[in-house]
Amino acid sequence: MEMKKVVCAVLFAAASMSTVLAHEGHEYSSPAPAPGPSSGASASLPVVGSMIESSITTYYNDLKLSRAEFFYEYPYPIDHFTSNALPNLKNSLSLALQNYYPLAGNLQSLPEPGKPALVYSEGDNVLLILAESEGDFNHLSDHSISKLWHLYRIAYQHVVADGRTFNNFLKTWASFCCLRDHSSSVQLSLPSFDRKVIVDTHGLEEIFLKEWWKRKSSKQTVTVTDQVNGYLSNIVRATFVVGSDDMERIKTMIIANCNKENVSIPIHLSAYVLTCAFVWVCLLKIQESPNGKCCGEDPNYFGFIAGGITRLDFPVPLTYFGNCVGFGRATATRNELVGEDGVVVAAKAIGSTVKRLDKAIFGGAEKWISDWEVLFGSELHVMVSGSPKLDLYETDFGWGRAKKIEDISIDRMRAISLTESRDAEGGIEVGLTLPKAKMDAFSKFFDEGLKALP
Numbered sequence: 336m337e338m339k340k341v342v343c344a345v346l347f348a349a350a351s352m353s354t355v356l357a358h359e360g361h362e363y364s365s366p367a368p369a370p371g372p373s374s375g376a377s378a379s380l381p382v383v384g385s386m387i388e389s390s391i392t393t394y395y396n397d398l399k400l401s402r403a404e405f406f407y408e409y410p411y412p413i414d415h416f417t418s419n420a421l422p423n424l425k426n427s428l429s430l431a432l433q434n435y436y437p438l439a440g441n442l443q444s445l446p447e448p449g450k451p452a453l454v455y456s457e458g459d460n461v462l463l464i465l466a467e468s469e470g471d472f473n474h475l476s477d478h479s480i481s482k483l484w485h486l487y488r489i490a491y492q493h494v495v496a497d498g499r500t501f502n503n504f505l506k507t508w509a510s511f512c513c514l515r516d517h518s519s520s521v522q523l524s525l526p527s528f529d530r531k532v533i534v535d536t537h538g539l540e541e542i543f544l545k546e547w548w549k550r551k552s553s554k555q556t557v558t559v560t561d562q563v564n565g566y567l568s569n570i571v572r573a574t575f576v577v578g579s580d581d582m583e584r585i586k587t588m589i590i591a592n593c594n595k596e597n598v599s600i601p602i603h604l605s606a607y608v609l610t611c612a613f614v615w616v617c618l619l620k621i622q623e624s625p626n627g628k629c630c631g632e633d634p635n636y637f638g639f640i641a642g643g644i645t646r647l648d649f650p651v652p653l654t655y656f657g658n659c660v661g662f663g664r665a666t667a668t669r670n671e672l673v674g675e676d677g678v679v680v681a682a683k684a685i686g687s688t689v690k691r692l693d694k695a696i697f698g699g700a701e702k703w704i705s706d707w708e709v710l711f712g713s714e715l716h717v718m719v720s721g722s723p724k725l726d727l728y729e730t731d732f733g734w735g736r737a738k739k740i741e742d743i744s745i746d747r748m749r750a751i752s753l754t755e756s757r758d759a760e761g762g763i764e765v766g767l768t769l770p771k772a773k774m775d776a777f778s779k780f781f782d783e784g785l786k787a788l789p
Contacts, residue, residue, distance in 0.1 A: 406476040406739040407732065413467065424732070425463055427511035432461060434525055435504045437495060437656065447548040453495055476739040478574040478764075497658045499642060500526070502725045512732045526656040533659070534649050542701050572741065572768045575781055577610045579761035584788035585609045589679050591789065601679070603686030607723065607753070610763045611637065612681035614751060617784060618717055619672045621769075621776040631670035637685060638664045638710045639719040646696040661696040662703045663688040664710055711748075718750040723763045727754055742766055 409416055432439050440455035496504070503526065586604050593600045601608070615637050643659040644651045651659060665684035672680055691698065699706075710716050721742045728736050742752035746768050756762030769777060 402743045403727070404741045404743055405727075405730070405737045406472070406741075407734045407737050408472070409734055417465070420733075421465060423512055427514075428461065428463060428508055430511045431504060431508035434507060435656070437528075438504060442495070444551060446551070450544065451547065478576065478739075496656065497640075497642075497660050498722055498725055499644070499653075500656050500658075502727065502730075503654060505727075505730050509730050509732045524654045527652045527654045528656050530657075532649075532651050532655065537697050537700060539697065539700055543704070546704055569770055570746070570768050571771050571774050572743075572746075572766070573774055573778070574739070574741070575614075575765045575767065575778075576756055576759055577613065577763050577765060578756070578759040579606070581613075581785055581788070582606050582609045582761075584785075585613050585678065588788050589682055592676055592679050596676070601683040601686045603690050604682060605686075605689070606761065606763060608682055608686045608689060610753070610765065611639070611685050611719065612678050613784065614765055614781075615681045615685075615717055616672055616677040617777055617780045618751075619669060619677070620780050621773050622715075632668050633715055634666045634713070635669055635672060636664055636666055636710045636713060636716040637681070637719075638662070638707075638716060639685075640722075641689065641692045641696065642722070642724070643696045646693055661692050661700070662707065663692050664706050669715070716749060718748060719753055720744050720750045721752045721754055721766075723753050723755040725755070728757045740764075 409420065411419075436455050436459075437453040439459040439461050440453050441459070443452045443454045445451065503524070586609055589604065589609075590600055619635065639662075641661045641663050643661050644653060644655065646661070647659075665681075665688040667680050667684045671677065674680070710718070727740050730737065736757065739757070740754055742754070744750070745752050745766060752764075752766035754764045754766070756764050767774065767777065
């Protein structure tokens, strides 16, 4: 039997205008206990019933951990933070974990015919770590190209929760933190742990469990970090904003090109699709094929995770704890994507995939694992991490909105991150990590591409 922690250490960075807490320098750590549903109780929560992403990402060691960094301004000395803010953060985290106690537990992996489960036992906790750095907060928290830094990091296993669930947990923690007087009541929507609300009409539990047992017995995994381990020290990070006006201009260009060519207009031109299509094409323009040849007719993949709760044909509470998501993989050739109508092609491919998931979120789910392997087995792929629908910038611990939020999961896989824009209403922030030369090239294509729009 194997037990793995499902939420790793939380690294909290308090910052003044000139000082940032980060992964180097002075360090403090303390466990935040998570009393379970009743005193001295233990609890076990099935994993497979949480559908579906956990059934995929559990197979892939390096995809299971999501990491987000929040940059908050804290205009007081460090000792003020450690004596005032830190105790409140720890106490409020403990209170939040009382409602979300599986996050303090462990993933229990049993041999066949045992099913994986999230197991909480009395005394389980989440470690809160504090460290100090001399980094420049203003530089680290702007959107310009910069070296990799690890600041206020919250990391969790996707096997335990999707972004929606973890966002609910963060909002709960922040609410307790803002209250300060923890004896007062906080109006919260408590998480629902009822696995019976998920109706498995496709027999997916059996399919995914068979894959789980097969891979656990053979120690088979798909590792995605090898592709970047050699140059992690050479890559940089930047954030690009696609505003609502930009999206409207991209949409206008797509419609005009389709009318000019007398071809059908893409069936789904949402803000998400427009942003992803434009960024996908910019990325393709800076990428070289693995063997140095064109590979123009080889399939290029664009993968993403889609929320499942609002797409199901049966009711599931929005407070459902776990994973309720689907997997989408859009496909087009390089020649199509870097051609004159590349953004149109990308929008059609991504939009059609979204509409298929809208119609049947679990349609073709029995092939998701093999589709996932094809995606990550190809050098010609892009994956989306995060979602612009989570309102992460509304997570207020008492210091106002974060100045910046970054998803550093993308440091170790060929992916982009998407977050709602902090300042541009209706806009989307796109996070990238690339070698410096490629980041400069992407920035050029991105800026010139927006300027060329009607």
